[in-house]
Amino acid sequence: MTVKWGILSTAHINRLVIPRARASNKIDLIAVASREQQRADDYAREWGIERSYGSYEALLDDGDIEAVYISLPNTLHCEWSIRALEAGKHVLCEKPMSRHTGDVEAAFDAAERSGRILTEAFMYRHNPQTKRLVQLAETGAIGELRVVRSCFSYSLYDPENIRLRTDVEGGSLMDVGCYCVSGSRLLAGEPDEVYARQLLGSTGTDWVFTATMSFPGGVFAQFDCGTCLPDRDELEAIGTEGSLFLDDPWHCIKPVIELRRDDGVEQIEVEPADSYQLELENLSDAIRGDAEPLLGRGDAVAQAQVLDALYRSAATGAVVGLEP
Amino acid sequence: MDDSPVRLGVISTARINEAILEGARASDRVDVVAVASRELTRATRYAVEHGIDRPYGSYEALLADPDVEAVYISLPNSLHVEWSIRALEAGKHVLCEKPLGRRPAEVERAFDVAEHAGRLLMEAFMYRHHLQTHALLELVASGRIGVLRQIRSAFSFRLDNPGDVRLRPELDGGALMDLGCYCISGARLLAGEPLLVFGRQVIGETGVDVRFTALMEFPGRVIAEFDCGFDMPYRSGLEAVGAEASVYVPSPVTCRDPHLEVDGERIDVPDADRYQLQLENFAAAARGETEPLLGRADAVAQARVIDALYRSSETGNAVAL
Numbered sequence: 348m349t350v351k352w353g354i355l356s357t358a359h360i361n362r363l364v365i366p367r368a369r370a371s372n373k374i375d376l377i378a379v380a381s382r383e384q385q386r387a388d389d390y391a392r393e394w395g396i397e398r399s400y401g402s403y404e405a406l407l408d409d410g411d412i413e414a415v416y417i418s419l420p421n422t423l424h425c426e427w428s429i430r431a432l433e434a435g436k437h438v439l440c441e442k443p444m445s446r447h448t449g450d451v452e453a454a455f456d457a458a459e460r461s462g463r464i465l466t467e468a469f470m471y472r473h474n475p476q477t478k479r480l481v482q483l484a485e486t487g488a489i490g491e492l493r494v495v496r497s498c499f500s501y502s503l504y505d506p507e508n509i510r511l512r513t514d515v516e517g518g519s520l521m522d523v524g525c526y527c528v529s530g531s532r533l534l535a536g537e538p539d540e541v542y543a544r545q546l547l548g549s550t551g552t553d554w555v556f557t558a559t560m561s562f563p564g565g566v567f568a569q570f571d572c573g574t575c576l577p578d579r580d581e582l583e584a585i586g587t588e589g590s591l592f593l594d595d596p597w598h599c600i601k602p603v604i605e606l607r608r609d610d611g612v613e614q615i616e617v618e619p620a621d622s623y624q625l626e627l628e629n630l631s632d633a634i635r636g637d638a639e640p641l642l643g644r645g646d647a648v649a650q651a652q653v654l655d656a657l658y659r660s661a662a663t664g665a666v667v668g669l670e671p
Numbered sequence: 672m673d674d675s676p677v678r679l680g681v682i683s684t685a686r687i688n689e690a691i692l693e694g695a696r697a698s699d700r701v702d703v704v705a706v707a708s709r710e711l712t713r714a715t716r717y718a719v720e721h722g723i724d725r726p727y728g729s730y731e732a733l734l735a736d737p738d739v740e741a742v743y744i745s746l747p748n749s750l751h752v753e754w755s756i757r758a759l760e761a762g763k764h765v766l767c768e769k770p771l772g773r774r775p776a777e778v779e780r781a782f783d784v785a786e787h788a789g790r791l792l793m794e795a796f797m798y799r800h801h802l803q804t805h806a807l808l809e810l811v812a813s814g815r816i817g818v819l820r821q822i823r824s825a826f827s828f829r830l831d832n833p834g835d836v837r838l839r840p841e842l843d844g845g846a847l848m849d850l851g852c853y854c855i856s857g858a859r860l861l862a863g864e865p866l867l868v869f870g871r872q873v874i875g876e877t878g879v880d881v882r883f884t885a886l887m888e889f890p891g892r893v894i895a896e897f898d899c900g901f902d903m904p905y906r907s908g909l910e911a912v913g914a915e916a917s918v919y920v921p922s923p924v925t926c927r928d929p930h931l932e933v934d935g936e937r938i939d940v941p942d943a944d945r946y947q948l949q950l951e952n953f954a955a956a957a958r959g960e961t962e963p964l965l966g967r968a969d970a971v972a973q974a975r976v977i978d979a980l981y982r983s984s985e986t987g988n989a990v991a992l
Contacts, residue, residue, distance in 0.1 A: 493882060494898045496825070502914070542869050542989065546820070546892045555820055557894040559886045565873040567884040569896045571821050577917050577934070585827075585903050609829065609904045666869075666987060 350631040351413050353378035353398075353406045353436075355427055357390045358418040360441065365394050367624035373631040380406035403427060407434035414634060416468070416627070417441060420515035425450040428465055429457040437464045439630050443525040444647050446516060446654040455644040464633050466626075466640045467647045469529055473625035476602035476617045477533070480584070480591055483615070484534055488606055489586030495531045495568040496583045499523035499597055500555075500576035510574060511550040518552040519574045520545070520657060526597045527570035527582075528560075528653050534584050535562040537649055538656075540668050545661040548575060558657055563671075598622075677954040680705035680739040680763070682730050682754060683746045684717045687768065690797075691743055692721055694946030700954040707733035730754060734761040741957055743795075744768060747836045748843035752777040755792060759784045764791040764957040766949070770852040770977060771970050773843055778974040782967040791956050793963045794970040796856055800948035803929035803940045804860070807911070807920055810931060810938070811861055816913030822858045822895035824909040826850040826924060830881075830901035838877040838901070845879040846899045847872070847980060853924045854885070854897035855976050857909050862889035864972055869989040870980035875902070885980050 352374055354361060368376040377397045381387035384401025391399035400406040406415070407430060414437040417427050421443065428440045438458070444467045445451050458465035471477055484492060500523065503510060510517040520528075532538070538560040548554030555573040562568065582596035589608035595601050602617035632638035656667040679701050681688055695701045704724050708714035711728025718726035727733040733742070734757060741764035744754050752772045755765045765785070771794045772778045785792035798804055811819060827850065830837060837844040847870070859865070865887040875881030882900035889895065909923040919932040929940040956963040979990040 493900065493903050494884065496823070496898070498823070500912070542886060544867075544886065544888055544892075544894055546894075555892070555894070557821065557886060557896060559869060559871060559884055559896065561871055565882070567871055567882070567898065569823075569884060569886070569898060571823065571894065571896065571912075573820065573912075575914055576820055576912055577915065579912065579917060585898075585906065587829075587902055587904075589904050590906065607904065607906075664867075664989065666989065 348635070349373055349375040350634050351411050352376045352627070353380065353409065353412040353415045355380050355403050355406060355415055355417045355431070356419045357381050357386060360418045364416060364418070364623050364627070367621050368627055371624050371628055373628050378406050378409055378412055403430070407431055407436060412436060414439065414630060420509045421445065421517065421521055422515045425454045428454045432457040432461045432463045432465060435461060435463065437630060437634050439466055439468050439626065441468045443467070443521050443650065443654060445651055446521060446658060448648060448651040448655055451648050451651040455647065464630060464640050466630055466642050467650070468626055469526070469642060470622035470626045471526065471597045471599055472529070472533070472641055473629055474599040474602065474622040475620050476593065476596075476599045476604065479615065479617050480593065480604060481533060483591055483604065483606065484584055484586070489584060489590055490588030492534060492566055492584060492586050494566070494585040495534050496581070496585070497527040497530055497568070497570045497596065498572060498579050498581050499526050500571070500573035500579045502577060503574045506550045511548070511552050513551040518556070519572045520553055520556040520654060522574065524556050524570065524572035525650065525654060527572055528657070529650060530582050530596060531560060531568035531570065532649065532653065535566045535568055537671070538562050538568070538653060538669055539671060540666055541653065541656045541660050542666045543657045543661040553661070556657070556661065560653070673958050676700055676702040677764070677957050678702050678704045678738055678740045680707065680733045680736065680742045681723070682707050682733060682742050682744045682758070684708045684713060685745040687745050690946045691745070691950065694944050694950050697944055697947045698951055701950045705733050705736055705739050730757070734758055734763065739763060741766065741953070747839070748773070748848055749841065752781045755781045756784045759788045759790050759792060762788065762790065764953070766793050766795050766953045768795045770794070770848055770973065772974050773848060773977045773981065775971055775974040775978055778971050782971070791953070791963060793953055793956070794965050794973070795949060796853070796965060797945040797949045798853065798924045798926060799856070799860070799964055800952055801926045801929065801945040802943050803920065803926045803931070804923070806938070806940045807918065807931060808860060810918055810933070811911055811913070815916060815933065816911060816918055817915030819862060819893050819911060819913050821912040822861055822893070822909070823912070824854040824857055824895070824897040824923065825899065825906045826853055827898070827900040827903040828905040829903070833877060838875065838879055840878040845883070846901050847880055847883040847977060850899035851883050851885065851897060851980075852973065852977060854899060856973060857923055858887060858889070858895035858897070859972065859976065861911055862893045862895060865889050865895070865976060865992055867989050867991050868976060868979045868983055870984040872984040880984070883980070883984070887976070
């Protein structure tokens with residue numbers, strides 16, 4: 348039986364999610380909420396969504412809705428996740444859930460209290476390319492992991508854009524660097540120490556963020572991200588015997604993994620799949636008890652801890668240690 | 672003008688010499704006339720094999736040959752400064768393999784001796800002489816990539832022979848010394864002198880850093896990151912990211928198939944023998960015809976950064992310069 352979904356916000360990212368919800372036979376997207384009724388009505392008409400609500404509360408009061416997708420600005424993620432969970436909804440919350448570890452903990456506490464599922468929307472984690480990457484790394488394709496290098500950047504100079512606004516916790520680390528953090532953690536575990544530098548732009552957010560993270564066993568991860576740099580996205584996992592290079596690690600539009608070894612380069616093709624549809628279906632399956640949610644409390648809390656440590660390092664200039 | 676070839680002696684029979692000897696053969700500015708080893712039989716065999724006139728069984732003996740005008744030093748790292756100084760004091764010009772040293776004061780002292788002796792001392796960063804490096808520098812300076820923001824580079828290969836000099840701590844081996852020095856040099860070439868460095872290392876069984884990662888901050892908040900190591904497959908590459916575009920150099924040090932990539936566009940660069948170019952710059956500078964491409968300031972700054980990175984990795988904190 349399909350799961351009935353609602354969307355909180357009319358954010359730009361929805362354009363990637365709505366068509367995939369519609370394409371899935373596990374999902375029935377029935378409602379959208381905006382802070383203004385007119386806007387919600389227009390949006391619902393434009394996207395062919397049955398019900399429109401002029402407040403987020405009103406959508407949460409709709410007893411037919413089982414799950415919500417939250418694509419609000421970063422500062423509202425935990426608050427509305429908690430409200431939705433308390434209203435009995437399962438929640439798929441856009442990344443990064445928050446840079447405040449305590450807020451993420453509180454959200455998962457609410458999920459546990461209400462017996463509902465909360466999951467952070469790192470869509471790339473659901474893509475077969477990512478799963479193949481992990482499988483290759485874990486089955487010895489590159490020997491022992493030594494270094495992870497990644498980047499994610501684009502160019503945006505509109506000061507009104509929420510990703511460049513400090514009041515809603517925008518910034519390059521929050522918007523795109525969080526993928527580099529996630530990808531490094533996926534391969535190397537939890538860092539025990541981070542060091543970061545940032546370039547604050549005229550809007551006050553980090554326009555460029557660069558970090559080195561140390562993991563147990565002497566594995567290092569380096570990344571850079573930016574909102575004032577050319578479009579770049581890469582990830583390379585380097586081991587003792589070879590490296591796995593992904594030219595499109597986050598969007599996964601053209602999935603292919605390059606296995607680079609001293610004796611040659613192998614292109615490992617991966618079947619293309621839509622990450623957004625897979626993440627929606629994963630939560631839908633989990634709600635029906637047919638699957639475990641791929642991303643749970645442990646991952647989201649650790650992710651927030653690293654973001655927090657990185658920002659503290661960049662702000663203070665100090666190396667920041669993390670508890671195991 | 673003295674356009675006779677500079678008469679060069681080679682101190683050590685290290686493998687890197689092959690590249691220098693080939694560069695010398697291709698050039699009419701340099702003649703390799705002597706080679707020294709600690710053992711005369713080894714020097715003699717080497718001289719015969721490589722068509723070099725005069726073998727010497729000690730470095731001192733080569734330095735005592737008044738016909739030798741200049742020396743190329745490819746000894747292990749820990750001997751670079753000592754033998755550069757001895758050669759300069761013997762009146763020779765010196766081309767010393769990279770890295771000249773990891774202790775800035777020693778590098779300063781070597782240049783003091785060079786100035787006192789009125790002789791040339793040059794650090795052998797051959798890639799700096801290649802047209803590809805000049806093209807990269809010109810492209811970044813031209814504004815094609817916009818204001819420079821980030822530099823990423825890597826240099827690694829598998830070094831599994833535990834007896835290799837590069838794995839010996841008493842000879843100042845280590846991945847940062849052998850490989851990372853290129854990443855430092857490349858970042859400095861594009862971004863100036865770092866204000867702050869952060870380094871992390873893994874010490875291997877022999878006691879040297881087999882892996883080193885670094886983050887360096889330059890004026891204007893330009894950040895450079897690199898990793899290097901002896902425990903990873905062969906990797907090389909340098910990316911300079913500007914606000915408008917990014918330029919990638921797939922082979923920044925060995926300059927194989929020389930070209931740059933800017934937003935997917937391939938910009939070919941004429942091939943050249945970087946060792947020959949290095950020798951010709953050295954020879955012309957020794958003859959007073961030109962300035963050496965790499966002088967005191969570059970070598971001292973280079974040693975300062977290496978020293979600061981090692982200190983950072985040992986103390987755990989970032990080090991300001």
